[in-house]
Amino acid sequence: MASKIFIDGEHGTTGLQIRTRLAERRDIELLSIPEAERRNAQMREDLLNSADIAILCLPDDASIQAYEMTAANNNVRLLDASTAFRVHPDWAYGFAEMDKAQAEKIRTARHVSNPGCYPTGAIGLIRPLRAAGILPDGYPVSVNAISGYTGGGKQMIAQMEDPSHPEHLASNNFLYGLTLKHKHLPEMKMHGLLDRAPLFSPSVGRFPQGMIVQVPLFLEDLATGASIDSIHAALVAHYAGQDIVTVVPLEESRAVPRVDAEELAGQDTMKLFVFGTPGGAHVNLVALLDNLGKGASGAAVQNMDLMLSA
Numbered sequence: 001m002a003s004k005i006f007i008d009g010e011h012g013t014t015g016l017q018i019r020t021r022l023a024e025r026r027d028i029e030l031l032s033i034p035e036a037e038r039r040n041a042q043m044r045e046d047l048l049n050s051a052d053i054a055i056l057c058l059p060d061d062a063s064i065q066a067y068e069m070t071a072a073n074n075n076v077r078l079l080d081a082s083t084a085f086r087v088h089p090d091w092a093y094g095f096a097e098m099d100k101a102q103a104e105k106i107r108t109a110r111h112v113s114n115p116g117c118y119p120t121g122a123i124g125l126i127r128p129l130r131a132a133g134i135l136p137d138g139y140p141v142s143v144n145a146i147s148g149y150t151g152g153g154k155q156m157i158a159q160m161e162d163p164s165h166p167e168h169l170a171s172n173n174f175l176y177g178l179t180l181k182h183k184h185l186p187e188m189k190m191h192g193l194l195d196r197a198p199l200f201s202p203s204v205g206r207f208p209q210g211m212i213v214q215v216p217l218f219l220e221d222l223a224t225g226a227s228i229d230s231i232h233a234a235l236v237a238h239y240a241g242q243d244i245v246t247v248v249p250l251e252e253s254r255a256v257p258r259v260d261a262e263e264l265a266g267q268d269t270m271k272l273f274v275f276g277t278p279g280g281a282h283v284n285l286v287a288l289l290d291n292l293g294k295g296a297s298g299a300a301v302q303n304m305d306l307m308l309s310a
């Protein structure tokens, strides 16, 4: 029998992309709410409680409301794309490749939180080095990133694309999150296994989809003997045996003159690079992904499939 999936927020940016990915699937019955009724609480509650899995593509407050609407119903499982539950101890964090046990946790969980787009890159780079003992306690981690503007949802898409928008954004590339209190910091710290919150500086570029996340490191402040080779080897070992997160070979990275933020637009994979010069003092770890692919909707479909396999 086909599994019933309801995407609450199906008419938004992330929801639409999930719907597109599921459109041809025969193993799934998509429950749907008419666009004009998308904020009708009673209809949402009925649909949420009719689903096997409800995928929440909503702002945090509406996700919390959906959680409350389904709290008494053990038959529905939730997969939430918002920030609301990403560091909640009862929710499985939906980054299957972040450690060997994570896919099984996601598979059997009633509640799964889909990671943030920036944290997917940052945790993907940092966690393996913490687990391998290369990145020591107390290291001051910085994360610098650029996102495609769809990362800001319907509102930012309109601001970037519509010159008549009252809050039109005419800039081609801007920094934001300048208070250094971005909502992704708690999950980066927790799932990156960090003991200090990273210093996170995000930015947006005038392209719809794509993302670069950078974590620059000073080798002399890492564990004794850390080198570009040992860092690369730790990442390769961590991601062995799966094909969603790939670690680019060092010789290939050395031949790369530039990294294009849009390279993986439309794909659900992530590429990791270790840049630097053998014998040099620094390395720059770089994650390349689509903010709406592995950074959101692609990861959501991957997590949904894991949950359906239980």
Ligand SMILES: NC(=O)C1=CN([C@@H]2O[C@H](COP(=O)(O)OP(=O)(O)OC[C@H]3O[C@@H](n4cnc5c(N)ncnc54)[C@H](OP(=O)(O)O)[C@@H]3O)[C@@H](O)[C@H]2O)C=CC1
Pocket (backbone or CB within 6 Å): 008, 009, 010, 011, 012, 013, 014, 015, 038, 039, 040, 056, 057, 058, 059, 060, 062, 081, 082, 083, 115, 116, 117, 150, 151, 152, 153, 154, 155, 291, 292, 295, 296
């Ligand atoms: N865009 C991205 O790259 C990523 C987004 N996310 C997260 O996914 C979630 C959705 O983001 P995104 O798709 O970008 O946002 P959008 O603004 O594009 O879409 C959100 C949708 O939710 C609807 N909505 C808002 N409030 C309610 C409510 N109270 N009840 C029912 N529906 C409601 C909106 O309707 P209306 O049009 O009426 O406002 C809209 O259709 C957010 O939590 C976001 O942080 C996560 C990773 C990446």
Ligand SMILES: CC(=O)N[C@@H](CCC(=O)OP(=O)(O)O)C(=O)O
Pocket (backbone or CB within 6 Å): 081, 082, 083, 115, 116, 117, 118, 147, 148, 149, 150, 151, 152, 153, 156, 183, 184, 202, 203, 204
């Ligand atoms: C460009 C842009 O505005 N991006 C969003 C994050 C998008 C995203 O990943 O949302 P989640 O928090 O649900 O993960 C921001 O910085 O708030």
